[in-house]
Amino acid sequence: MIIGITGLNASDNPGPGVAVIRCLREAFDNDLTIIGLSYESLEPGIYMQGIVDKTYQIPYPTAGTSALTERLEYIHEIEKLDMIIPNFDSELYNFIKIAPWLKSIGIKTFLPTHGQLASRDKINLAEFGKKYGFMVPPDKLINNIKDLQKAGEELGYPLVVKGKYYEAYVNYTPDLAQKSFHQLSAKWGLPVIAQQFIKGTEINIAGLADGKGNAISVIPMRKLYITDKGKAWAGVTIEDNELIELAQTFAAATKWSGGFELEIMRDADGDLYIMEINPRFPAWIYLSAGAGQNQPAALVKMAMGEEMGPFTEYTVGKMFIRYSWDHLVDIADFQQFSAFGELKLNNPN
Amino acid sequence: MKIKKNIATSENGFIFNPATGDSFSANHLASAILLSMKNGEEADHIKQNILEKYDVSRDQLERDWEDWLLQLKEANLLEV
Numbered sequence: 001m002i003i004g005i006t007g008l009n010a011s012d013n014p015g016p017g018v019a020v021i022r023c024l025r026e027a028f029d030n031d032l033t034i035i036g037l038s039y040e041s042l043e044p045g046i047y048m049q050g051i052v053d054k055t056y057q058i059p060y061p062t063a064g065t066s067a068l069t070e071r072l073e074y075i076h077e078i079e080k081l082d083m084i085i086p087n088f089d090s091e092l093y094n095f096i097k098i099a100p101w102l103k104s105i106g107i108k109t110f111l112p113t114h115g116q117l118a119s120r121d122k123i124n125l126a127e128f129g130k131k132y133g134f135m136v137p138p139d140k141l142i143n144n145i146k147d148l149q150k151a152g153e154e155l156g157y158p159l160v161v162k163g164k165y166y167e168a169y170v171n172y173t174p175d176l177a178q179k180s181f182h183q184l185s186a187k188w189g190l191p192v193i194a195q196q197f198i199k200g201t202e203i204n205i206a207g208l209a210d211g212k213g214n215a216i217s218v219i220p221m222r223k224l225y226i227t228d229k230g231k232a233w234a235g236v237t238i239e240d241n242e243l244i245e246l247a248q249t250f251a252a253a254t255k256w257s258g259g260f261e262l263e264i265m266r267d268a269d270g271d272l273y274i275m276e277i278n279p280r281f282p283a284w285i286y287l288s289a290g291a292g293q294n295q296p297a298a299l300v301k302m303a304m305g306e307e308m309g310p311f312t313e314y315t316v317g318k319m320f321i322r323y324s325w326d327h328l329v330d331i332a333d334f335q336q337f338s339a340f341g342e343l344k345l346n347n348p349n
Numbered sequence: 350m351k352i353k354k355n356i357a358t359s360e361n362g363f364i365f366n367p368a369t370g371d372s373f374s375a376n377h378l379a380s381a382i383l384l385s386m387k388n389g390e391e392a393d394h395i396k397q398n399i400l401e402k403y404d405v406s407r408d409q410l411e412r413d414w415e416d417w418l419l420q421l422k423e424a425n426l427l428e429v
Contacts, residue, residue: 201369203370221370222369222370224370235370237370238367238368238369238370239355239367239368240368316367317357317365317367
């Protein structure tokens with residue numbers, strides 16, 4: 001089986017690609033070739049032996065679908081891909097759009113629809129909550145400083161200011177909120193989202209749904225160590241039926257297809273607020289394999305036509321602790337990838 | 350006052366609440382009391398055992414017991 005995977009940026013704000021690959025390697029062992037699909041030449045996964053077999057550079061999502069299809073056609077001609085698992089929010093629109101074409105040339109995907117993707121978008125999240133009866137903190141779309149001032153008055157401080165695609169900052173004063181607005185709008189574009197701050201315990205849920213209303217797997221994780229970017233650097237699986245039911249309700253209400261992550265805040269009263277819904281596996285997805293529900297492997301099996309019943313058990317108290325590691329790379333490999341947009345590692349596995 | 354059923358304890362005093370992901374370290378006496386509570390022993394029985402085993406007055410024990418329950422409540426380890 002030959003699978004193309006994006007999100008190889010295993011950095012301090014990691015993409016899920018490397019974790020997804022670890023899950024697949026664990027499940028399919030030698031019957032697997034991983035083709036990395038990377039946007040930049042410094043994505044660490046490109047150079048990690050035993051993770052990827054070969055990596056190709058692909059055009060940024062802003063280049064559009066024709067540039068993407070052209071590149072994938074070239075890659076497919078050489079590698080004969082069976083499946084692609086995209087792992088970035090920002091690339092999903094294009095991959096969903098070209099999914100029928102991918103299918104026509106024999107490449108499988110297991111993705112949500114454009115409608116599902118848009119409905120859980122940060123800019124539509126409050127409306128999404130209203131529609132399906134989920135608790136979502138009130139928010140405002142911010143296009144300029146006036147909007148931000150108004151949002152601050154209405155939602156109060158601290159105020160969470162979020163980028164359109166990634167990153168969020170908790171701001172305790174209007175000055176800090178303005179700084180975050182400028183920073184995030186410059187990086188991710190407009191609108192920026194201002195969201196009411198909810199104090200509580202951060203819990204994330206990794207899920208996999210079959211597109212027919214069933215959650216095949218649900219793994220709740222309590223963040224134990226959080227980076228300054230709000231990312232979990234350590235976490236532990238927890239046992240909580242309310243969280244599992246929330247994810248099951250999400251899958252049933254939206255008929256979600258594929259991997260997803262619910263970012264939850266549990267406040268002092270025990271209420272569960274959905275802070276964000278990510279339309280893909282999280283970077284900590286390897287924990288799902290460790291806890292006994294290998295979600296990426298199940299996704300591949302479903303894409304290959306296998307019927308998957310819901311997982312019913314997982315290990316509670318399984319922890320992950322992320323670490324940083326200076327991976328040494330020969331400049332020749334970097335040069336090869338930078339100049340030619342392709343790199344085959346010599347000793348995979 | 351009952352300890353939540355799913356609370357995991359180990360012999361070395363490590364306590365894990367699987368519902369919240371919180372973990373705590375307890376000293377020898379605290380983990381022994383916790384184990385007794387988990388096994389369903391009545392508070393009076395546990396206190397009597399402590400009085401027999403340790404050099405502590407009943408008044409002091411009662412005060413400490415109240416404090417202990419407060420800590421358990423704060424740590425979300427008690428059945429509501």
